Amino acid sequence: MITILRIGHRPGRDKRITTHVGLVARAFNADRLLVDTKDIKLEDTLNSVITRFGDGFEVKSGISWRKTLKNWTGNIVHLTMYGEHIDKIFKNIPINSDQLIVVGSEKVPREVYERAHFNIAIGHQPHSEVAALAIFLDRFFGGSELNKDFNGKLNIQDCTQGKIVLEK
Numbered sequence: 001m002i003t004i005l006r007i008g009h010r011p012g013r014d015k016r017i018t019t020h021v022g023l024v025a026r027a028f029n030a031d032r033l034l035v036d037t038k039d040i041k042l043e044d045t046l047n048s049v050i051t052r053f054g055d056g057f058e059v060k061s062g063i064s065w066r067k068t069l070k071n072w073t074g075n076i077v078h079l080t081m082y083g084e085h086i087d088k089i090f091k092n093i094p095i096n097s098d099q100l101i102v103v104g105s106e107k108v109p110r111e112v113y114e115r116a117h118f119n120i121a122i123g124h125q126p127h128s129e130v131a132a133l134a135i136f137l138d139r140f141f142g143g144s145e146l147n148k149d150f151n152g153k154l155n156i157q158d159c160t161q162g163k164i165v166l167e168k
């Protein structure tokens, strides 16, 4: 079970990027997105993708990041450019445990760095929570997540030009 925890979400400013965190989480085989600030619109947008493209993913906003971290019994990974390089540390992650993957927006509270079992840098340059999450999940699943069958109402097929979309 892989849960993504997005902290510091500001509904006005981060609407698009948090939606993309959710889209990447779902498309790259995570099970759930938790967002600290209540945002019904964000939930509706992601639920509409889930309805059309396939189930098996849950989104919940307005949760306490502090309580989530405190009560989590599995492994906690915090993605941050200040952490240890993924190439060095990845082998130490207990991959059979439930995972909580934390991504921030602006300043991440110190408590998160301290509570995480692993603070992991996807390289030490500043980039984005969307990119960091995609690369982490791709390493975690070794690329197999890209061939997941989502069993959706809409099913996109390989195509050299144009679009082929099958509808159930």
Ligand SMILES: C[S@@+](CC[C@H](N)C(=O)[O-])C[C@H]1O[C@@H](n2cnc3c(N)ncnc32)[C@H](O)[C@@H]1O
Residues within 6 Å of the ligand: 079, 080, 081, 082, 102, 103, 104, 105, 106, 108, 120, 121, 122, 123, 124, 125, 126, 127, 128, 129, 130, 132
């Ligand atoms: C706008 S960035 C803020 C950069 C931040 N100062 C940091 O700690 O990485 C927002 C989020 O993107 C993720 N992020 C950005 N660059 C990263 C990197 N090189 N490695 C891992 N995560 C990164 C982190 O989760 C961060 O909280």
